[in-house]
Amino acid sequence: MAIREPVDGVVLFAGTGDITRQYGWIYHAGLAIYDPKTGNLNPWVARKIPSLDDGDWKVNSDGTMELTWKLRPNVKWHDGTPLNAEDFVFGITVAKDPKIPLPHAAGIGAVKEVTAPDAETLVVRWSETYSGANEGTPADMPALPRHILADLYHQGDPTAFSNSSFWTRDWVGLGPYRMGEWAPGSHLEALAFDDYFLGRPKIDRIDIRIILDANAVVANLLSGDVDLTTVGTLRGDDLPPIKNAWESQNLGTVLSSQTDVVGARLSYRDPLAPWVQDMRVRHALLMGIDRQVMADTFTPGTTPPHLSVPMEDPVYKLAEQRGFPKYPYDVAQAERLMRDAGWTRGADGTYQNAAGQKFAIEVRVVANAPVNTRRGEALVDQWKTSGFGSQLYPIPTNAANRQELKANAPGVFIMPDTMAPDILDMYQSNQIAAADNRWSAKNLLAYVNPEFDRRYREYSNTLELGTRRSLYADVQRWMAEEMSYLPIYYDVGSTTQAFRRGIRGPGPVIPVQMVGTWNIHEWDME
Numbered sequence: 001m002a003i004r005e006p007v008d009g010v011v012l013f014a015g016t017g018d019i020t021r022q023y024g025w026i027y028h029a030g031l032a033i034y035d036p037k038t039g040n041l042n043p044w045v046a047r048k049i050p051s052l053d054d055g056d057w058k059v060n061s062d063g064t065m066e067l068t069w070k071l072r073p074n075v076k077w078h079d080g081t082p083l084n085a086e087d088f089v090f091g092i093t094v095a096k097d098p099k100i101p102l103p104h105a106a107g108i109g110a111v112k113e114v115t116a117p118d119a120e121t122l123v124v125r126w127s128e129t130y131s132g133a134n135e136g137t138p139a140d141m142p143a144l145p146r147h148i149l150a151d152l153y154h155q156g157d158p159t160a161f162s163n164s165s166f167w168t169r170d171w172v173g174l175g176p177y178r179m180g181e182w183a184p185g186s187h188l189e190a191l192a193f194d195d196y197f198l199g200r201p202k203i204d205r206i207d208i209r210i211i212l213d214a215n216a217v218v219a220n221l222l223s224g225d226v227d228l229t230t231v232g233t234l235r236g237d238d239l240p241p242i243k244n245a246w247e248s249q250n251l252g253t254v255l256s257s258q259t260d261v262v263g264a265r266l267s268y269r270d271p272l273a274p275w276v277q278d279m280r281v282r283h284a285l286l287m288g289i290d291r292q293v294m295a296d297t298f299t300p301g302t303t304p305p306h307l308s309v310p311m312e313d314p315v316y317k318l319a320e321q322r323g324f325p326k327y328p329y330d331v332a333q334a335e336r337l338m339r340d341a342g343w344t345r346g347a348d349g350t351y352q353n354a355a356g357q358k359f360a361i362e363v364r365v366v367a368n369a370p371v372n373t374r375r376g377e378a379l380v381d382q383w384k385t386s387g388f389g390s391q392l393y394p395i396p397t398n399a400a401n402r403q404e405l406k407a408n409a410p411g412v413f414i415m416p417d418t419m420a421p422d423i424l425d426m427y428q429s430n431q432i433a434a435a436d437n438r439w440s441a442k443n444l445l446a447y448v449n450p451e452f453d454r455r456y457r458e459y460s461n462t463l464e465l466g467t468r469r470s471l472y473a474d475v476q477r478w479m480a481e482e483m484s485y486l487p488i489y490y491d492v493g494s495t496t497q498a499f500r501r502g503i504r505g506p507g508p509v510i511p512v513q514m515v516g517t518w519n520i521h522e523w524d525m526e
Contacts, residue, residue: 001208002217002226004233007188009167010179011139012095018232018494022517023208024138026190028173029197031069031088031122031136034513041135045075045083045143045174045197050134052463057134059463064112065126067133073120075197077145078171078178084146085116090153091144092124099158107132108140129461131468132422137513138175145172176201176521186210201521214238221252221498227525228499230516231509236299236492237371252500256492258299259511261308261419264363264379264412264486267445273410274359280341282483284334285361286327288386294378295489298371305487307476308423310511318473324480331386338387350389360389362411366402367394375414379488403439413445416491419511422460424475427484429453447484502526 005019011028033044041049047070050057056068075083092114094100113125124141126133135141153161166172169182176196180189190206209226211217218238220226222245239254246252266285268276275281291304306326309316335345343351343359351359361383365376376392383390395405406413417423425431429450431443455478459471479485497506497516505523509516 001206002211002220002229002233003208004210004212004214004217006185006210006212007168007182007208010171010173011142012100012144012167018514020232021139021515022230022232023188023190025515025517026175026177026206026208026520027171027179028138028142028175029075030138031141032134033137033518034510036508036510036513036518039510043072044136045071046136047072057463059129063128065129065133067124067126069122069124069136071120071122072197075174076195078173078193079145079148080195081145081147082119083143083174084119085122086119087143087146088122088141089114089116090146090150091142094144094149094153095140095142097158100162129463131460131463143174148172177206180205196521198521202524203520206520218242221500224500228497228503228506230497230506231514232494234496234498235369235371235494236496237369239496239498242498246500250501252498253503253506255497255506255508257495257508257510257514258302258310258490258492259418259495259509259514260416260491260493261305261423262298262375262414262416262488262491263308264414264488265409265445266412266447266484266486267409268448268484269408269446270410274341274343275361278341279483280337281343282486283327284337284341285383285388286483286486287330287334287337288388289379289382289486289488290329291488292329294382297378298375299489299491302490305490307480308417308419308485308487309476310419313419315469315473315476318469319477319480322473322477324477326480327483334386345387349387350384351387358389359387360391360411362391362393362409364393364395364406364409364411364413366397366406366415368397372414379412379414403433404435407433407439407444407446409445412486414488416493418493418514421472421512424456424479425460427452427479428456449482449484452479452482452484 003019011024029045031044031046032041032049035042043049050067058066071085096108096111107130110126110128110130111124112127115123152164171179176193177190178193180191182188187207187209192201192204194200214234217229217233218241221242243254266275295302295304307316307319338351342353346352363376363380365372367373373394380390380392395402399405426442427447428443429448431441432446433439433441433444455475459475462468462471495509495514499506503525506516
């Protein structure tokens with residue numbers, strides 16, 4: 001298996017990117033796991049998923065929650081030690097510790113208390129309602145081996161703890177594979193764990209090779225020196241040479257999952273910007289983009305999105321039944337909307353207002369991949385054709401203040417976003433990126449709307465699945481009317497997998513769990 005990222009650690013210290021999640025799930029296991037074939041959340045280390053109906057998920061009158069997890073009895077650490085619920089208590093304590101330098105998962109900050117009444121029972125108490133409380137991924141709600149790490153952790157030296165060799169070559173986890181050889185910058189080895197609780201993996205050994213250049217990964221696949229790549233390593237642009245070489249002779253399979261929506265995030269930092277002052281301008285901007293041409297160019301065979309939800313999602317169907325608005329490419333209608341908003345096309349074809357001020361909207365991208373620049377160029381060309389003065393500003397990859405430059409885009413910033421259920425979290429007014437949070441908060445371009453906050457808060461605090469879907473469909477429909485964000489086309493991003501003929505097991509992934517190795521113990525090969 002080839003991956004395109006240096007490996008700094010497993011699970012907690014592996015980072016949050018797509019690539020690192022793939023090998024994290026090879027070496028470790030969590031409480032629950034999504035089955036991409038059905039979309040259902042299934043138990044993994046746990047015996048069952050806590051639910052409101054069964055009473056093992058309780059919501060108290062003061063808004064706090066309590067989840068009781070029952071663990072499988074036959075789960076062992078890679079060194080043969082039986083798993084104990086206290087290992088989850090310890091792991092979640094470490095994951096919550098602000099002194100430990102790791103990315104803290106969404107929601108875990110609301111965990112109030114974790115206890116283990118017995119070896120197979122874990123009780124997690126939450127200070128507030130959190131709909132993702134029962135998802136329990138290996139990195140979000142981890143178990144860690146107390147018999148190995150507890151003494152080191154309780155010495156109170158966060159640096160020594162985070163720099164321990166345990167996180168790399170001495171890793172001991174619960175996953176289908178145990179750590180073999182670890183050669184920094186070169187490769188790491190995964191060896192089948194005989195006592196894996198779901199059964200010994202069918203493939204004995206995986207050599208995970210670190211190949212940083214995409215062209216080199218492709219060359220290794222075509223030569224047969226690499227058998228497969230999984231999610232996070234190759235982008236859609238990297239795939240044509242593999243498809244061309246493999247498809248005609250049935251030499252392998254290329255899978256792409258549409259998990260992202262590429263859109264233009266409008267900036268709301270300037271209250272005098274035309275699109276901030278008037279919703280009609282936002283509608284006109286979207287109708288001035290031939291999004292089908294954009295889709296045909298970047299993801300052939302797809303149709304433009306209307307919502308930031310996959311079209312096959314039940315939420316999409318609900319929102320469609322409730323009549324969300326659609327904005328087809330229509331330059332004449334865009335011109336009527338702009339005229340109503342006080343803008344007319346001048347002699348040069350560009351919109352201007354009654355004072356003679358030219359309409360101008362800058363398009364920013366991060367120039368770390370050719371596809372980003374091409375997206376920006378295509379959008380600028382489309383808007384110029386439709387009468388919107390526009391220019392491209394590529395943010396240099398090596399810019400020291402790159403995040404600040406993204407957050408302070410005066411027009412739009414183009415980027416793909418994963419269509420996970422929390423995608424709209426990036427519009428909450430309490431998430432605004434600013435200097436005091438190093439421009440790292442989710443609400444990158446400072447959108448503020450109390451009505452959205454109210455609707456999103458109601459949705460995110462609802463736990464019952466049917467009601468939750470209904471509220472989310474309403475939020476999505478409302479956002480389509482508000483048009484605070486311009487969805488342009490669906491994208492696969494780096495949610496691609498390529499594997500040679502004879503490899504059996506990899507399959508499509510879903511936005512809520514972009515992990516191609518979720519079922520790696522079932523994979524087989526010739």
